[in-house]
Amino acid sequence: MRRQIRxxxxxxxxxxxxxxRNLSQLALALQTGISSRHLSFVETGRAVPSRDLVLRLAEQLDVPMRQRNSLLMAAGYAPAYEETPISEAQMAQADEAINRLLAGHDPYPAVVLDSASNLRRANRSAMALLDGVSAELLRPPVNVMRLALHPEGLAPRILNFAEWRMHLLGRLRREAAFTDDECLLSLYDEVSAYRYPQGMADPERSTDPEHADGRQIAIPLRIEALGSELSFFSALTMFAAPVDITLAELTIETFYPADTRTATVLHSYYQAVNKDESAPGELVGHWTAP
Known part of the structure; x- marks a missing residue:
């Protein structure tokens, strides 16, 4: 992915x-409530923006919270946003909300990701999909992009791998472009260079015609797991109006069965696991190290 000089x-x-953000000086000035002349002076260094103006401009530009701190420091001001570990007492309510959402989504998979696509938490059903993945890829911090696209990860079991790969790379590319996050730019370069799983007949194939009917509402994840072919679509959930970097950078992805077979298999698995307390699930509720 092409990088620009910062x-x-x-x-x-x-x-x-x-x-x-593809905005002209005039458009941004009007949105912020300042003159385009003043904005021009700020951009060229002829005027130093106040702390309030930096924050107003960052808000209009939809700059991520971490990068807003960088803008403030570049202007000579203290950061405005804290990054509080989820284990701290003041984060207890958010922590509980995440736990409730993950537990409540069983028997269907749900995961919590940070801004670098690292896995921070997963419910039991999500962990069940990871059987057979290389131990190296499961060492914290576990990165879901590597997990999904690496030949020793989930890739060999993803039945519509080319389609799902395109979806994930597009998602990662857009997020990297939107945030200008160096970690995401590097991650994109890494995972987009992974070779295809050995034995894949047609790496550039689109959706399997058998599954490409008019009823498809979203690109599915079709994967071999739990002794069956499972199919999911997913939804992303984020905290609204966060004022802490930790919450601002968390995304909860919940997976839903795209067919009756998938729902049946997951319900059966979950019932069996609940009867067997020794079943896999050690990472459930565990926050990985940054």
Whole structure:
């Protein structure tokens, strides 16, 4: 993924974010409530923006919270947003909400991801899909992009791998472009270079015609797991109006059965697991290290 030279100084940084959002100086000035002349002076370094103006511009530009702190520091101000570990007392309510959502989504898979696509928490049903994955890929922090696309990860068991790979890479590319996050840019370069699983007949194939009927509502994840072919579509959930970086960067992805067979298999598995307390699930409720 092509990288741009990162600008230095608050003016060039704001200009780069404005261009990233495809806004003219006039449009951004009108949205922020300042003159385009003043914005021009800020971008060229002829004027130093106040702390309030930096935050207003960042809000209009939809700059992620972590990067807003970087803008403030570049302008000579203290960061505005804290990054509180989820284990701290003040995060207890959010922590409980996440636990409830994960537990309540069983018997269907659900995972919690951070901004770098690292797995932070998973319910028991999600962990059941990881059987056979290389132990190296399961060492914390577990990255779901590597997990899904690596030849020793889930890739050999994803039946519509080319289609799912395209979906994941597109998602990662858009997120990297939106946030200008160096970690995501590097991750994209890494996972997009992975070779296809050995033995794949046609790496560029689209959806299997057998499953490509008019009733498909979203790109499915079709995967061999639990002794059967399972099919899922997923939804992403984020905290609304967070004021802490930790919550702002968390995404909860919940998977739903795309057919009756998948629902039946997962319900049966979950009932069996609940009867066997020794069944796999050690990572359930465990937050991996950053």
């Amino acid at each position: 600008p230095q100084g608050i003016g060039p940084m704001l200009r780069e974010w404005r261009k990233r």
